[in-house]
Amino acid sequence: MAMKINDECISCGTCVETCPVGSIVESGDSYSISEDCTECGVCVDSCPVDAITE
Numbered sequence: 877m878a879m880k881i882n883d884e885c886i887s888c889g890t891c892v893e894t895c896p897v898g899s900i901v902e903s904g905d906s907y908s909i910s911e912d913c914t915e916c917g918v919c920v921d922s923c924p925v926d927a928i929t930e
């Protein structure tokens with residue numbers, strides 16, 4: 877199971893700072909999670925609109 881950012885994302889950028897391996901990247905108007913993700917789950921709680929899911 878890979879982590880994903882869904883359509884609820886408001887592009888606030890908060891999760892980018894929380895990822896310990898820098899795997900959350902800006903992609904166009906939104907954000908996405910790269911293959912470097914270790915699925916640690918830290919970013920999930922950082923998102924104010926619960927847009928990050930497993």
Ligand code: SF4
Pocket residue numbers: 879894895896897898899900909912913914915916917918919920
């Ligand atoms: S689960 Fe962990 S490694 Fe993956 S994007 Fe979130 S904070 Fe980064």
Ligand code: SF4
Pocket residue numbers: 881884885886887888889890891892907922923924925926927928
């Ligand atoms: S914290 Fe949530 S709403 Fe903000 S950029 Fe990340 S996924 Fe999008």
